[in-house]
Amino acid sequence: MMLRPSVLSPCVRRTLIGIALAVVAGFPLSAAGPRFFSDDPIAREPDPADASKVQPFSIHLSWDLISSLFIKEGNRAQVPSVNVNTIGEVPDSRWFTNRAGSRPLTDDEVTKGPDTTPGPLGDWTVVSGKSEGVRPGFTIRDTAGVRWFIKFDAPGYPEQATSAEVVSTKLFWALGYNVAETHVATIRREALHVAPDATITVRGKRRRLSDDDVNRILALVDEGPDHTYRAIASKAVEGKPVGEFLYYGTRADDPNDIYPHEDRRELRGMGAFAAWIDRVDAKAGNTIDTLVTEDGRTAVRHYVLDFGSTLGSAGIGPNEPWEGYEYLYAGKPLLRKLLGFGFPVEYWRTIHYPSIRGVARFEADHFDPTRWKSRVPNAAYIRAQPDDTFWAARKVTAITDSQIAAAVKSGRYTDPEAVAYLTRTLIGRRDAIGGAFLPQVNPIVAPALGEAGQLTFHNAAVEADVARAPASYRVAWYRFDNATGESTALGGAVEVPSTSAGAPPELPSDTGAYVRVDIAAADPARPAWATPVSTYFRRDTGRWVLVGLEYRSGAGSTSGTN
Numbered sequence: 001m002m003l004r005p006s007v008l009s010p011c012v013r014r015t016l017i018g019i020a021l022a023v024v025a026g027f028p029l030s031a032a033g034p035r036f037f038s039d040d041p042i043a044r045e046p047d048p049a050d051a052s053k054v055q056p057f058s059i060h061l062s063w064d065l066i067s068s069l070f071i072k073e074g075n076r077a078q079v080p081s082v083n084v085n086t087i088g089e090v091p092d093s094r095w096f097t098n099r100a101g102s103r104p105l106t107d108d109e110v111t112k113g114p115d116t117t118p119g120p121l122g123d124w125t126v127v128s129g130k131s132e133g134v135r136p137g138f139t140i141r142d143t144a145g146v147r148w149f150i151k152f153d154a155p156g157y158p159e160q161a162t163s164a165e166v167v168s169t170k171l172f173w174a175l176g177y178n179v180a181e182t183h184v185a186t187i188r189r190e191a192l193h194v195a196p197d198a199t200i201t202v203r204g205k206r207r208r209l210s211d212d213d214v215n216r217i218l219a220l221v222d223e224g225p226d227h228t229y230r231a232i233a234s235k236a237v238e239g240k241p242v243g244e245f246l247y248y249g250t251r252a253d254d255p256n257d258i259y260p261h262e263d264r265r266e267l268r269g270m271g272a273f274a275a276w277i278d279r280v281d282a283k284a285g286n287t288i289d290t291l292v293t294e295d296g297r298t299a300v301r302h303y304v305l306d307f308g309s310t311l312g313s314a315g316i317g318p319n320e321p322w323e324g325y326e327y328l329y330a331g332k333p334l335l336r337k338l339l340g341f342g343f344p345v346e347y348w349r350t351i352h353y354p355s356i357r358g359v360a361r362f363e364a365d366h367f368d369p370t371r372w373k374s375r376v377p378n379a380a381y382i383r384a385q386p387d388d389t390f391w392a393a394r395k396v397t398a399i400t401d402s403q404i405a406a407a408v409k410s411g412r413y414t415d416p417e418a419v420a421y422l423t424r425t426l427i428g429r430r431d432a433i434g435g436a437f438l439p440q441v442n443p444i445v446a447p448a449l450g451e452a453g454q455l456t457f458h459n460a461a462v463e464a465d466v467a468r469a470p471a472s473y474r475v476a477w478y479r480f481d482n483a484t485g486e487s488t489a490l491g492g493a494v495e496v497p498s499t500s501a502g503a504p505p506e507l508p509s510d511t512g513a514y515v516r517v518d519i520a521a522a523d524p525a526r527p528a529w530a531t532p533v534s535t536y537f538r539r540d541t542g543r544w545v546l547v548g549l550e551y552r553s554g555a556g557s558t559s560g561t562n
Contacts, residue, residue: 239290453503
């Protein structure tokens, strides 16, 4: 199966078609080709090649950290995302599945998220132990034979990491990512049984796991007053693990990994999602690739894991005060501090956080999503263009107050004030993201052309209540030649007072005809809104179908151009 060109940029698409036809016909062809194909806008990114030969490999944490801080990995040119379809959306893929903002979600769906079971069943058989690293834990097998990874809260910080992991996992599932099934669980020591072949690695050497090892691990974690241990149980994800993914470049042995990761919109937009839940720990070590087989084809599925370092938690206690505001290392700010003998004092040092069981350093009053930072620079996050963050903001703002409350409730906090505070804070941070990113581009969305030619559209910033409606909109109509890309004006541009406009009398009615409609907003306070959004419609059997949506910013045409 060939890669369907409709999911590629125009240049790549025309190149592939030209090469294929030239090989068949025996002569070179020009790069010209249609702008839109019959299957546009494509809804799912294809996996045309068999990936069964992909081999496991691991990425060393220290190398990933150092290279992100100092080498500036990935292509740093300001270019549009390359994996969007013709209406600027990310097609479903092994990376991402459209949920919030693309289809109706219920509170119950958010509560359930990726879960397929009620959690580990019966007593647990420990098959391996982890006593080193940031968070000690176990790998267990329950009575149903299902494998789970177990992590605990740090001593003195009950519920912080375990609840954060569940809440953030549910929210990232709602946004569209592949995540692991996670549950809060409470266990007693007597319910843990060591398998005869269980192992543990200590100081780089693997040996048999003993009951004493289990006791030593439990001595490192938070113990409840009733001598129980609160844990997070993460179900092993589907497929054969084959390593992690980086936020830049491509995986050389995966024939379907053709887009540089730093140019994938779902990875660029993840920066806004990470800012929402304060997921500062963005690294390859918190991802996993697995080989899965569906419908006879083997492909790589990409998962985002480990959400214990979210909602102000660092997994082993609260985040450091600087996290979310500065990188782990930043040369110029550090030099200024040294030359100023510690002055000026950074504003994040003065932020007050509440003292509530289960709540870490997480607040909304000082949150500025445009200034938020992960611990180390992330190649995909820092490549995000205005249309990438606009796309992300639409996803975040599509998650309702009640859905946020449902996700927080799934964290099983014991203090009602923690539930109320975290729900309120996530709502505040969601609204801040909408206010920061929705007005940055002309926020025209969901254009539609009725059978009689009545144009309707929506203003995402106005509907999210983060901007006032403009005084008017300017609409210009064109007949569009899909073969040549030429546009012919159908009368002059018109001013309309609302998000609807009638079509000009010469609107074509023949099947297969294309029209282009440019929509701009008259708002002197928002000059970006004066840049038109180009919408493209095709006439199909008595109705108009949206096939193209093109935003423009300072970097040029930034989405929906393939």
